[in-house]
Amino acid sequence: MINILLDLKDFIVYDVFKKPLPEPPDFTLKHNFVLHKEKNGGSWMESKKYPGLIASGDSPEELREALLDSILTYFDVPRAYAKRLPDTLTLNLPNGKTILPPRPRPALFEIKVAIE
Numbered sequence: 358m359i360n361i362l363l364d365l366k367d368f369i370v371y372d373v374f375k376k377p378l379p380e381p382p383d384f385t386l387k388h389n390f391v392l393h394k395e396k397n398g399g400s401w402m403e404s405k406k407y408p409g410l411i412a413s414g415d416s417p418e419e420l421r422e423a424l425l426d427s428i429l430t431y432f433d434v435p436r437a438y439a440k441r442l443p444d445t446l447t448l449n450l451p452n453g454k455t456i457l458p459p460r461p462r463p464a465l466f467e468i469k470v471a472i473e
Contacts (some may be wrong), residue, residue, distance in 0.1 A: 367437040378441070384432035387444050390404070407431060420454045421448040 388410070390402040396428050400420055401413035412427040414420030425446045429439045448456040 358367065364440065367440060371437050378438050379435040381434050381438045381442075382432050384428070384434065386425075386428060388428070392451060417448065417450060417456045418453065418459075421446060421458075424448065 360452075371378055388407070389405045391405060392400055392402050394400050399413060399415045400417075401411060402424060404410035404421065410427060410431045412420060412423040414423045425444060428446075434442070444458040446458060450456065
């Protein structure tokens with residue numbers, strides 16, 4: 358519920374009232390990580406360059422999503438900016454498998470706001 362309220366607040370502030378988005382920190386989605394396999398089938402990754410930048414998941418797709426969230430959190434990307442950032446993170450695994458971002462889903466509804 359709190360996420361819905363925060364999304365609504367960001368929509369009103371940045372989309373309706375056109376307040377400029379906070380400046381994002383200088384960061385990139387290109388990093389080298391070490392992959393660790395768990396006995397139960399899950400896995401986790403840690404950054405070689407940035408201590409504490411880790412992510413875990415039960416599937417490669419879940420790991421990719423957790424990794425994107427971890428990168429944005431680690432570099433303190435403002436929520437309003439992160440929500441508008443296109444998901445371009447590609448996860449290249451050591452076995453040669455590539456996990457791409459999910460295809461964008463069609464919008465179920467569209468909100469148009471007119472200010473008179």
